[in-house]
């Protein structure tokens with residue numbers, strides 16, 4: 001396969017711009033220097049705008065899952081109750097991580113089905129220190145009701161920890177307005193940087209909670225990130241993945257140049273185009289929606305048509321140089337997924353749909 005002539009339409013990693021790739025070849029610098037502090041500060045400022053928050057922002061060397069673990073592990077400990085909402089694979093992952101650090105109260109819905117807010121309300125009424133939600137459940141293509149969960153969490157004084165790994169940078173995320181105490185994104189998704197960094201925003205309330213937790217993760221301790229990030233020359237507690245910081249900074253400048261509103265609009269239009277095109281091909285969308293959930297604007301999950309396995313569609317597309325995703329775990333072969341993340345263009349979507357039509361006929 002010609003890697004330089006491949007169309008990546010999967011839910012991350014996504015294609016990165018040549019200028020982002022070039023940024024990674026710059027010389028190494030001291031990570032405790034004014035140069036590094038400048039890059040870190042610049043990234044944090046642009047990210048604040050993308051997250052729509054005044055909360056502290058930290059860049060962790062590690063993929064999105066590192067950010068998920070940092071978030072949960074830093075604020076809860078054994079004996080603390082964490083309501084873990086699951087309606088897909090990444091909700092399940094949050095639940096598994098929470099179980100390592102605290103006492104989990106599972107709120108499990110069938111993968112692909114919407115969340116029942118009444119049930120979440122009942123669980124919160126019984127008391128919990130934190131609640132976890134995956135905003136954009138990549139495994140099923142459903143956009144979960146983050147604003148509503150935020151409102152409920154605030155009312156019941158629970159910390160709201162949100163996985164925005166595949167929504168932040170591509171969809172409308174309002175960390176402060178929704179009351180998200182910790183939000184997480186991965187560099188390789190809508191931010192269109194290479195994989196390897198996760199970015200988290202942390203509220204004052206979350207920092208207060210951390211001070212009471214005695215067994216926080218060592219490497220991904222968010223209080224350690226706070227201490228280093230608050231220095232006059234901000235830094236990270238341990239040696240960061242410097243080339244990835246170079247790349248992320250460049251990718252963030254691309255976002256700034258496009259503007260977040262335009263970027264969100266582009267993601268919406270292209271995802272709508274995918275949905276309209278597959279409907280024309282008589283393919284059904286996989287998620288079932290209710291009034292508070294929506295189709296994802298960054299990843300579309302479709303049912304594999306009768307008689308065709310999702311993996312076959314994925315593999316046949318791959319042979320044509322278009323990389324899409326199949327279903328994960330229990331959804332393997334049942335669905336296939338087309339990502340519209342990062343710097344995807346209408347030409348990319350048209351090529352993907354054209355190939356899909358050929359593969360299905």
Ligand code: PLP
Nearest residue numbers: 063064065090138163165166186
């Ligand atoms: N959360 C969501 C919603 C994701 O889509 C993913 C990855 O696809 C992750 C978490 C995990 O991220 P990573 O693979 O970067 O650790």
